[in-house]
Amino acid sequence: MSRIIDAHMHLGEDLIYNSNDSEERILGYMESFGIDGVILQPGLKVNDWRRSCERIRDFAAAHPGRGWGIVSYTPHCTDEEYFDHVSWAINELGFVGIKLHPEAYCCASNAPQARKVYEAARALKVPVMIHTGNGVASALPSLAIPMALEYPDLTFVLAHAGGGMFGSEALVAAQVCPNIYLETSWCPVYVVKSMTEKLGCRRLMLGTDNPDNVGVELAKHRALGLSDEDLSWCLGRTAETVFGLN
Ligand SMILES: [Zn+2]
Numbered sequence: 001m002s003r004i005i006d007a008h009m010h011l012g013e014d015l016i017y018n019s020n021d022s023e024e025r026i027l028g029y030m031e032s033f034g035i036d037g038v039i040l041q042p043g044l045k046v047n048d049w050r051r052s053c054e055r056i057r058d059f060a061a062a063h064p065g066r067g068w069g070i071v072s073y074t075p076h077c078t079d080e081e082y083f084d085h086v087s088w089a090i091n092e093l094g095f096v097g098i099k100l101h102p103e104a105y106c107c108a109s110n111a112p113q114a115r116k117v118y119e120a121a122r123a124l125k126v127p128v129m130i131h132t133g134n135g136v137a138s139a140l141p142s143l144a145i146p147m148a149l150e151y152p153d154l155t156f157v158l159a160h161a162g163g164g165m166f167g168s169e170a171l172v173a174a175q176v177c178p179n180i181y182l183e184t185s186w187c188p189v190y191v192v193k194s195m196t197e198k199l200g201c202r203r204l205m206l207g208t209d210n211p212d213n214v215g216v217e218l219a220k221h222r223a224l225g226l227s228d229e230d231l232s233w234c235l236g237r238t239a240e241t242v243f244g245l246n
Contacts, residue, residue, distance in 0.1 A: 002232045002235075002236050002237055002240075003036040003037055003236045003237075003240065004034060004035050004036050004037075004206070004218075004235045004236050005035075005036065005037045005038070005039070005205070005206065005235070005236040005239040005240060005245065006030075006035050006037070006038045006039065006206060006207060006208050006214065006217075007039045007157070007183050007205045007206060007207045007239040007243070008039065008041070008129075008159055008183050008185055008207030008208060008209050009021075009026060009038050009039065009040050009041070009207075009208055009209065009210075009211075010040065010041050010042070010043060010209070010210075011023065011026060011040040011041070011042065011052075011055055011056055011059060012042055012043060012046065012052050012055050012056075013043050013046055013047065013052070014042075014043025014044055014045065014046070015043060015044075015045040015046060015047070016043070016044045016045045016104050017043070017044065017104075019043070019210070020043075021210075021211055023055075023059055025211050026038060026040070026059070026211065027063075028211070029211040029214045030066070032214075032215075033214045033215055033218055035214065036066065036236070037065065037066045037067065037068070037236075037245065038066065038067055038068075039067075039068045039069070039070055039096065039097070039239065039243065039245075040056045040059060040060075040067060040068070040069055040070070041056075041069070041070045041071075041072055041099055042055075042056065042071070042072060044072060044101050044104035044105070045074075045104065049073065049085060050085075050088075053069065053071060053088075053089050053093055053095070054093070056069040056093070056095075057069060057093040057094070057095075060094070065246065068094075068095070068096045068243065068245060069089065069093060069094070069095035069096065070095060070096065070097040070098065070099050070129055071085070071086050071089035071090065071093075071095045071097075071098055071099065072098070072099035072100070072101060073085045073086055074105045074107075075100065075105060075107050075113040075114055075116055075117055076105065076106075076107065076113060079116045079119075082116045082117075082120060083116070083119075083120050083123075086098050086120050086124065087120065087123075087124055090124045090126055091124070095126070096126060096127075096243040096244060096245065097121075097126045097127045097128065097129055097157070097243055098117060098120060098121050098124075098126060098127075098128050098129070099128075099129045099130075099131070099159075100114060100117045100128060100129070100130045100131070101130075101131040102130070102131060102132075102135055102138040102139040102143075103131060103134055103135025103138060103139050104131070104135075106138065107138065108137075108138035108139075108140075108143050109130045109138075109139075109143045109144045109147055110143040110144070110146055110147055111138075114147070118147060118151050118154055121154055122151060122153065122154050126243075127154070127155035127156065127157055127181075127242055127243060128154060128155070128156055128157070129156075129157040129158075129159050129183070130144055130156060130157070130158055130159060131159045131160065132144070132158045132159060132160055132161065132162050132163060132166065132170055133159075133160040133161075133162050133163020133164065133165065133166055133186065134160075134163055136165070136166065139163075140166060140169065141158050141161075141162045141166050141169045141170035141172075141173045142169050142172070142173055144156055144158060144173055144177075144180065145173050145176055145177055145180075148173070148177035148179050148180050149176075149177060151179075152179060153179075154179060155179050155181065155242055156177070156179055156180045156181065157180075157181045157182070157183050157205070157242060158170050158173065158174070158180060158181070158182050158183065159183045159185070159207065159209075160183065160184075160185050160186045160187060160207070160209070161182035161183060161184045161185075161187040161191070161192075161195065161204075162187060162191075163186050163187065164186060164187070164188060167187045167188060167191030167192075167195070168191060168194070170182055170187075171191070171194065171195050171198060171199060174195075174199050174203055175198065175199060180203075181203050181204070181205060181238065181242055182195060182199070182203060182204050182205070183204075183205050183206075183207035183239075184204055184205070184206065184207060184217070184220070184221075184234075185206075185207035185208055185209040185213065185217055186209065186213075189220045189223060189224070192204070192220055192221070192224065193224050196224060196226060196230065196234070201226065201230040201231070201233040201234045201238070202233045202237075202238055202241075203238065204233070204234045204238060205234065205236075205238040205239040205242065206218070206221060206234060206235050206236070206239070218235075221234045221235060
């Protein structure tokens, strides 16, 4: 079996969602559930933007081949400020992607302010992960369709694959746009099943978003009766490929 990669987890304080998971808690769930690697994001709002990223860099350095980073930053700033922060995280800290959170940042994925996210990702040659689900209407999966069509050279990952309500819309977005991938945390199992059938497992990736949710997300994929090959894509190989994990 190839590596199991959790493509969506947060480290440290989040002043919007009031979470604060430590390195020890992350390592504990990786140990308990056999997670080989984790892609970590800082909180959506934090006291110290740079320090929150450096903690992820330190985690990755302490556990080679087991941790990577995605940077997220409010797009409600100048193009220069945005690019300064995300390019520092990608180029200096070795992060592998950029996150846009429409709900936390009050910025729909098709809003004018979101363009700086895509322009930065294109320049830095990394994928963009967009939160979808909670926070509708700004977090509707379909809003990413025109952007994915306009930026065909950019890879988009829809986090939560539409969440509890909009999984079938996320599926349509991925069916319409070959550069859209789906990260399936919080998405109902029957919707994930239809994604494996209609889209294929090479476009799906495991994400958990919360240490308490890890066992649930693993069980969801394992409950579907997938072949070993298909399961290996859902649980790790898609994330490895999309984010270029070493
Ligand atoms: Zn999250």
